[in-house]
Amino acid sequence: MPTKEAMNIAKEAGVDVVLIAPTATPPVVKIVDAGKYKYEQLRRAKDAKKKQKVVDIKEVRLSPNIEDNDLNTKANSAKKFIEKGNKVKITLRFRGREMAHMEQTKHILDDFAERLSDIAVIEKPAKVEGRSITMVLAEKR
Numbered sequence: 223m224p225t226k227e228a229m230n231i232a233k234e235a236g237v238d239v240v241l242i243a244p245t246a247t248p249p250v251v252k253i254v255d256a257g258k259y260k261y262e263q264l265r266r267a268k269d270a271k272k273k274q275k276v277v278d279i280k281e282v283r284l285s286p287n288i289e290d291n292d293l294n295t296k297a298n299s300a301k302k303f304i305e306k307g308n309k310v311k312i313t314l315r316f317r318g319r320e321m322a323h324m325e326q327t328k329h330i331l332d333d334f335a336e337r338l339s340d341i342a343v344i345e346k347p348a349k350v351e352g353r354s355i356t357m358v359l360a361e362k363r
Contacts, residue, residue, distance in 0.1 A: 228251060238253075240253075240256055277309055279309045283315055284331075286330065300342075301341060304359065309361075313355070314327060314355040324355065345359060
């Protein structure tokens with residue numbers, strides 16, 4: 223309907239003409255109370271924010287000369303994190319002369335991922351970042 227006609231109808235009813243979709247052709251407007259419309263928009267945005275699920279990234283640090291039982295303990299703690307819905311970042315940190323043997327210790331991360339393969343998948347594969355190798359595991363869907 224023409225703009226002037228819509229304005230007259232809104233004025234008679236004592237409400238406002240609110241622009242709903244400005245990018246549409248032709249632009250979409252609605253004859254409603256502007257305050258009530260803004261309030262409803264804020265409520266919808268608040269409800270959508272409440273329903274969002276925040277995923278944290280928990281970190282588990284390993285060293286290249288970790289023993290089997292220690293690896294099991296770290297894997298169990300990572301399993302608890304994943305079951306709570308978090309992602310787990312596994313960091314294999316190197317110090318001093320350990321840097322010379324980085325390639326030989328990649329099996330530790332593979333072994334760790336294999337222990338959690340029943341509940342988790344590798345989201346980001348192992349990657350060398352400075353003095354450490356990192357990998358991210360996420361919950362299986």
